Amino acid sequence: MDTLPLLFTAVVIGGGLYWFICILGSAERKGKRAVNLSGGSIDDDKVQDNYDSYWSFFKTPKHIEKSDKVPAFVDTFYNLVTDIYEWGWGQSFHFSPCLPGKSNLEATQMHEEMAVDLLEVKPGDKILDAGCGVGGPMRAIAAHSGANVVGITINEYQVNRARLHNQKAGLDGLCQVVCGNFLEMPFEDNTFDGVYSIEATCHAPKLEDVYAEIYRVLKPGALYVSYEWVTTEFYDGENEEHIEIIQGIERGDALPGLRHYSDIAEIAKKVGFEVVKEKDLAKPPARPWWTRLKMGRIAYWRNHILVMILSFLGIAPKGTVDVHEMLFVTADYLTRGGETKIFTPMHMILCRKPK
Numbered sequence: 001m002d003t004l005p006l007l008f009t010a011v012v013i014g015g016g017l018y019w020f021i022c023i024l025g026s027a028e029r030k031g032k033r034a035v036n037l038s039g040g041s042i043d044d045d046k047v048q049d050n051y052d053s054y055w056s057f058f059k060t061p062k063h064i065e066k067s068d069k070v071p072a073f074v075d076t077f078y079n080l081v082t083d084i085y086e087w088g089w090g091q092s093f094h095f096s097p098c099l100p101g102k103s104n105l106e107a108t109q110m111h112e113e114m115a116v117d118l119l120e121v122k123p124g125d126k127i128l129d130a131g132c133g134v135g136g137p138m139r140a141i142a143a144h145s146g147a148n149v150v151g152i153t154i155n156e157y158q159v160n161r162a163r164l165h166n167q168k169a170g171l172d173g174l175c176q177v178v179c180g181n182f183l184e185m186p187f188e189d190n191t192f193d194g195v196y197s198i199e200a201t202c203h204a205p206k207l208e209d210v211y212a213e214i215y216r217v218l219k220p221g222a223l224y225v226s227y228e229w230v231t232t233e234f235y236d237g238e239n240e241e242h243i244e245i246i247q248g249i250e251r252g253d254a255l256p257g258l259r260h261y262s263d264i265a266e267i268a269k270k271v272g273f274e275v276v277k278e279k280d281l282a283k284p285p286a287r288p289w290w291t292r293l294k295m296g297r298i299a300y301w302r303n304h305i306l307v308m309i310l311s312f313l314g315i316a317p318k319g320t321v322d323v324h325e326m327l328f329v330t331a332d333y334l335t336r337g338g339e340t341k342i343f344t345p346m347h348m349i350l351c352r353k354p355k
Ligand SMILES: C=C(CC[C@@H](C)[C@H]1CC[C@H]2C3=CC[C@H]4[C@H](C)[C@@H](O)CC[C@]4(C)[C@H]3CC[C@]12C)C(C)C
Pocket: 084, 085, 087, 088, 089, 092, 093, 094, 095, 199, 200, 202, 229, 253, 254, 293, 299, 300, 303, 304, 324, 327, 328, 330, 331, 334
């Protein structure tokens, strides 16, 4: 057989395999690639064990006795999921209302910019991102507002990813990242001209504990805005399907127990905040935030097959398949939570620390 057709066939197959393994499924052009999926700070040979211990702790969220152990298991969760999140979703680990004519990235950035606009900060001010992930919001907010942003996350792997992204974006002058627990932060009282938290405080066993810490580090007269994960007025605690959906969301997202939207303002006032306003940003005219999740079974199966191949070849750590399958199932619960209106990931509350 002539060598040319053979060579051509080899190039086509090789190119197809490279695209299938290295490029396919990545959420952003320059994002995390499938071949680089890791267990974060967890050694490859310990990913399976860490997933098993995470799952045994969170599979019955209502029966979590040791709430003091929650932060450590949340840290484990983010070691397990951060690369998959970046690969399949992007650098902002939160939802946003779909906006007609806008890309997912544009809608995400507008949702983030609205948070800092609510804080009424000016260039040069110092603000805190409580639960900053790999810094997607921090970079958009720093670029939009000119404020100096300090991000805190309990996950060291995310700190390194965020610092890398900040440097690549040329925003490391405005953005600083600290590894720490937002329940006991390494900052002096009255440090920040504003604080925001985007879909992060839901990991706190008691919301008042993280709100009290945020109150402490906020300057008197300054504002705090949070996008909270809550159950809504449509949630019925006696409805078996509602209970199943909410518990599915809790165990697949490392949540020690979702709060009801009506509790949030009371908790904020309990720690000393004045509540300026509250709004479920998911309510119409906003368009469904879960549309993006319904990327379709084909996309999830495509990603799952890729993860299985990479795990079989020893490129992705053993255990990554279980993590991906957990996220696969969680996406379904989140979608059902949105479609039934019993759950929202964007109950916005704006508070002020009295002068
Ligand atoms: C705020 C939190 C995280 C919110 C979202 C960023 C993530 C919640 C569920 C995640 C995902 C589910 C399905 C995954 C899919 C199977 C995979 O192929 C690609 C990545 C997913 C789409 C992944 C992306 C991030 C989420 C949407 C919580 C944790 C408080």
